Amino acid sequence: MSETDIGVWGVLIAVLGGAIRVGTPFLFVSLGECLTEKSGRVNLGLEGNLVMGAMSAYAISYYTGSPWLGVLGAGCSGLILGLIHGLLCQNPKVNHIAVGIALMIFGTGLAFFLGKPFIQPTAPHLPAVSLGFWSDSPVLRAALEINALFFVGLALVPAIYFMLKNTKWGLMIRVVGESADAARALGYRIQLIRLLTTMAGGFLAAIGGAYLSLYYPGSWNEGLSSGQGLMAVALVIFARWNPIYCLYASLLFGAAAALGPALQAVGISWGYYLFNAAPYFLTLMIMIMTSSAKQNLAGMPGEFTR
Amino acid sequence: MLKTLEAFAVTLVAIIISLVLISIFIWASGNSFIEVYQTIYKGAFGTWFSWQNTLVRAAPLMLTALCTAIPARVGLVVIGGEGAVVMGGLFAAITGISLNGMSPGFVLFAMLFTGALSAGLWILGVGALQYYRGVNETISSLLLNYIAIAILNFLVVGFMRDPATLNKPSTHHIGDANMMGVIGESSIHYGLVLGILLCIALWFVTSRTTFGFSMKITGGNPRTAKLAGLNVGKIILVSCFIGGACAGIAGVVEVAAVHGRANSSLNAGYGYAGILVAFLARHNPMAIILFAISLGGIQASGGLMQRRHDLPDASVLVMQGIIFVVILASEVFYGRLKIPNLFQSQKTAQENAA
Numbered sequence: 001m002s003e004t005d006i007g008v009w010g011v012l013i014a015v016l017g018g019a020i021r022v023g024t025p026f027l028f029v030s031l032g033e034c035l036t037e038k039s040g041r042v043n044l045g046l047e048g049n050l051v052m053g054a055m056s057a058y059a060i061s062y063y064t065g066s067p068w069l070g071v072l073g074a075g076c077s078g079l080i081l082g083l084i085h086g087l088l089c090q091n092p093k094v095n096h097i098a099v100g101i102a103l104m105i106f107g108t109g110l111a112f113f114l115g116k117p118f119i120q121p122t123a124p125h126l127p128a129v130s131l132g133f134w135s136d137s138p139v140l141r142a143a144l145e146i147n148a149l150f151f152v153g154l155a156l157v158p159a160i161y162f163m164l165k166n167t168k169w170g171l172m173i174r175v176v177g178e179s180a181d182a183a184r185a186l187g188y189r190i191q192l193i194r195l196l197t198t199m200a201g202g203f204l205a206a207i208g209g210a211y212l213s214l215y216y217p218g219s220w221n222e223g224l225s226s227g228q229g230l231m232a233v234a235l236v237i238f239a240r241w242n243p244i245y246c247l248y249a250s251l252l253f254g255a256a257a258a259l260g261p262a263l264q265a266v267g268i269s270w271g272y273y274l275f276n277a278a279p280y281f282l283t284l285m286i287m288i289m290t291s292s293a294k295q296n297l298a299g300m301p302g303e304f305t306r
Numbered sequence: 307m308l309k310t311l312e313a314f315a316v317t318l319v320a321i322i323i324s325l326v327l328i329s330i331f332i333w334a335s336g337n338s339f340i341e342v343y344q345t346i347y348k349g350a351f352g353t354w355f356s357w358q359n360t361l362v363r364a365a366p367l368m369l370t371a372l373c374t375a376i377p378a379r380v381g382l383v384v385i386g387g388e389g390a391v392v393m394g395g396l397f398a399a400i401t402g403i404s405l406n407g408m409s410p411g412f413v414l415f416a417m418l419f420t421g422a423l424s425a426g427l428w429i430l431g432v433g434a435l436q437y438y439r440g441v442n443e444t445i446s447s448l449l450l451n452y453i454a455i456a457i458l459n460f461l462v463v464g465f466m467r468d469p470a471t472l473n474k475p476s477t478h479h480i481g482d483a484n485m486m487g488v489i490g491e492s493s494i495h496y497g498l499v500l501g502i503l504l505c506i507a508l509w510f511v512t513s514r515t516t517f518g519f520s521m522k523i524t525g526g527n528p529r530t531a532k533l534a535g536l537n538v539g540k541i542i543l544v545s546c547f548i549g550g551a552c553a554g555i556a557g558v559v560e561v562a563a564v565h566g567r568a569n570s571s572l573n574a575g576y577g578y579a580g581i582l583v584a585f586l587a588r589h590n591p592m593a594i595i596l597f598a599i600s601l602g603g604i605q606a607s608g609g610l611m612q613r614r615h616d617l618p619d620a621s622v623l624v625m626q627g628i629i630f631v632v633i634l635a636s637e638v639f640y641g642r643l644k645i646p647n648l649f650q651s652q653k654t655a656q657e658n659a660a
Contacts, residue, residue: 044444084631093637097383097444098585102634105582106627112620113335222620227452234445273463277456280449287449291441 010140015255017143020150021216023254025050025228026235027153028208030246031160032078033232036201037241038164039194040177040303043085044100046205047229048107049078053206054213055115058220062123067214070123071149074210075203081107082202086195104229118220126214147215149207153247156204160243173197177301205229226257234283237290240299253279312640313588320636324629331624337615345614349607356606358493362564364602366391368501368594369556370580372508373429375589376549377443379512380542381525382436386429386447387553388577389454393428394421394554396458398561399568400466402480413484418558425554426547428454433546437539455573462569476569486563497559502595504552509591521545553577579605582630601626 029046036043053074061070081103088099129151132144164170176183176193183190208228213220235253239245260275329339350360370387377384398421405413428450435441461477468478488495512518524531524541531538556576561568583601587593608622 088631088635091635091638093640094634095383095637097385098581099631099634101385101578101581102585102627102630105578105623106631109620109623109625109627113618113624116618116620230448234449237442237445270464271460273456273459276459277453280452280456284446284449284453287441287446288435288439291435291439 010137013140014143015258016251017146018258019251019255020146021254022258023250023252024147024150024153024216025208025211026231026250026253027150027157027247028211029205029229029232030235030239030250031153031156031243032201032204032208033236034201034239034241034243034246035160035173035204036082036197037233037236037304038177038301039173039197040180040301041086041089041194041198042096042100042233042304043082043198043201044097044230044233045081045085045103045107046100046201046232047225047227048104048111049081049202049205050209050212050229051111051225052077052081052107053209054224055111055118055209055220056206057210058123058213059115059118061125061214062118062121065124067124067126070214071126071207071210074206076206078202078204078206078209079199080202081206082199083195085202086198089198090191090195112222115220115222119222122219123214125218126211128215147211149211149215152207157243157247164243174301177303179302205232231279231283234280234287238283238286241301242299253282256282316636316639317586317588317633319639320633321629323636324632327628327632328625331628332617335617335621337617342611342615342617345610346604346607349610350603356603359606360599360603361494361498362602363605364598365495365497365501365559366556366576367580367583367598367602368505369497369552369559370576371583371587371594371598372504372580372591373549373553373577374581374584375587375591375594376508376512376545376552377429377433377542378584378589379518379521379525380545381528382433382443382542382546384429384432384443384447384546384549385581386432386450386550386577387556387580388573388575389447389451390425390428390550390553391557391560391577392451392454392458392572394425394557395561395568395572396454396461396557397421397424397554398558399477399480402484402562403478406481406484410483413480414486414562417480417484417562418555421558421561422551422554425557426551429550429553430543430547432550433542437542451573451577458568458572459570466568468567471567471569474569474571476565476567479566480562482566484562485566486559488563495559495563497556497563500555500559501598504555505591505595508548508552512591517541517544553580556580579626582626585630586633 029050033043033046056077057070057074060073061067085099085103088094089096126147126149128145128147130141130145132141135141164174172188172193175186176188176190180190209225212224217224231253235246235249239249256278259278260272263275264272332339332342349356351357370391373387373390374384398417401417401420402413405416429447432443432447432450435446436443463475466477467475486496512521520531520536520541523534523536524538528538557572560572565571579601583594583597586597604625605622608619611617611621612619
């Protein structure tokens with residue numbers, strides 16, 4: 001069977017394609033969370049943004065016929081949820097973590113509530129770029145169908161990295177995240193900066209949701225998200241608060257999440273559910289190995305120390 | 307006393323604000339909110355049947371809320387109730403199946419013991435990782451939820467599966483004789499009694515004992531607690547174990563009193579709703595009883611809301627979310643309510659203020 005024999009390189013490319021396909025939402029939520037956390041605030045509610053974004057993108061794409069308007073609409077829904085989170089957390093007595101959980105329940109609930117009529121109809125999907133034109137193998141061609149949103153995410157990685165490292169805004173965000181006292185002394189408006197980064201983070205996470213409903217798996221239902229939004233916080237710890245590492249981490253997690261179904265496809269179905277837990281187990285192990293009770297993690301914004 | 311009064315007043319204000327917001331939400335969905343509130347009341351507390359339904363749902367909520375509330379008293383935000391319920395239920399099923407045929411009372415006791423022990427150790431691990439390695443307890447407990455669910459699915463679909471369960475893979479039945487009974491003629495099982503007793507007992511421990519006081523100091527400032535000579539590590543580990551064991555008992559109750567088997571009904575969201583109850587109750591075990599019953603009532607009325615007003619089941623989630631957000635935002639009010647102290651002379655009040 002020469003047609004399906006794609007060789008070692010072919011398998012690797014197919015795995016990479018799978019990692020990109022599953023990992024794109026991870027990329028968006030981790031970039032969003034990274035931006036928020038750089039300013040010294042944790043948003044645990046990105047799962048709500050993700051599900052809400054998936055629903056709004058699907059609904060808007062269905063009504064307008066334009067998936068890109070859907071992506072924009074999803075971003076706006078994330079912006080609003082981020083705004084609520086940012087405003088609530090402005091009071092130092094309010095627990096960030098609990099607000100995140102509350103908005104997660106609220107966001108998913110609202111998405112399920114408003115999304116009931118959209119479970120049946122089909123909305124136009126996002127376009128994909130075929131990078132497999134050089135190959136004759138249908139397997140490789142399918143694996144190299146890369147969605148346009150991935151390239152948007154890919155472009156955002158160096159952009160956010162550059163913004164944080166080399167611009168005045170980036171410096172302001174980092175100062176606020178590193179030491180609120182120093183930022184206050186410099187006359188920065190801490191609450192406003194944190195509000196804006198939380199909103200931007202919410203925007204990105206919701207676009208991750210739009211990818212879920214408009215490309216892969218490509219439909220809207222209540223079981224669409226498998227906790228990608230919840231993983232954001234863990235991913236950012238894994239990526240050491242660095243946008244470039246966020247990309248690698250997302251691809252790794254995408255590959256890990258694609259492992260179970262891939263093994264099932266080749267006939268190994270024994271540990272399907274255990275492989276489903278692979279990303280979570282991986283994160284936990286990495287957190288245990290890299291954390292220390294005596295010193296902070298490298299790269300962690302100073303405001304997180306208790 | 308004044309503090310309790312303040313908490314009471316602020317919670318009341320927050321509940322009124324969330325009721326107003328929920329009314330707007332219901333009105334926007336094209337229903338009369340007065341009618342919907344009547345339906346919720348009817349579905350939750352209107353009849354003896356709905357009361358039973360409410361209380362059956364409240365029982366696991368009390369127990370999972372303790373899983374967040376007890377570690378919260380030593381300053382940890384643990385959200386691993388869902389995983390602890392799964393572990394407790396799974397070990398209860400394993401124990402029940404393997405001991406089937408022995409005296410039912412002993413089997414039930416063994417199920418409670420192994421369920422509480424396994425889930426307690428599960429959450430104790432979260433506390434240990436936090437204390438010894440500095441691993442963020444919120445994230446690790448969240449990850450452990452997914453790992454616990456994966457272990458459950460793996461065993462239930464794999465070699466623990468009862469081949470007779472086709473649509474919903476489940477373990478074998480623990481045996482009818484080993485099931486936890488119901489109270490009198492009702493459908494309320496003894497899990498409710500367990501939940502209420504544990505809430506009262508833990509209220510006593512946290513507010514009336516030396517250990518409870520040392521928990522409070524640890525939660526306030528671990529460094530102070532260490533300076534005071536307290537064994538902070540032990541206090542954190544014990545609190546996490548207690549919290550996990552409570553959620554584990556919720557899992558045991560789900561298996562031994564409701565389903566008779568371990569299956570995916572164990573991860574039906576009791577753990578996440580329990581977090582909401584714990585925060586509503588401000589981590590006070592006594593208040594948990596009240597809020598668990600209220601939330602159980604809202605959940606119980608979901609079906610009736612759907613039939614009468616065509617509100618999808620997700621509306622219950624939206625309402626929970628609104629209440630949760632408002633309760634958290636109401637923290638802003640603490641310390642701002644000025645209650646004049648009649649027993650304090652004007653002069654000392656001014657001195658205190660200065």
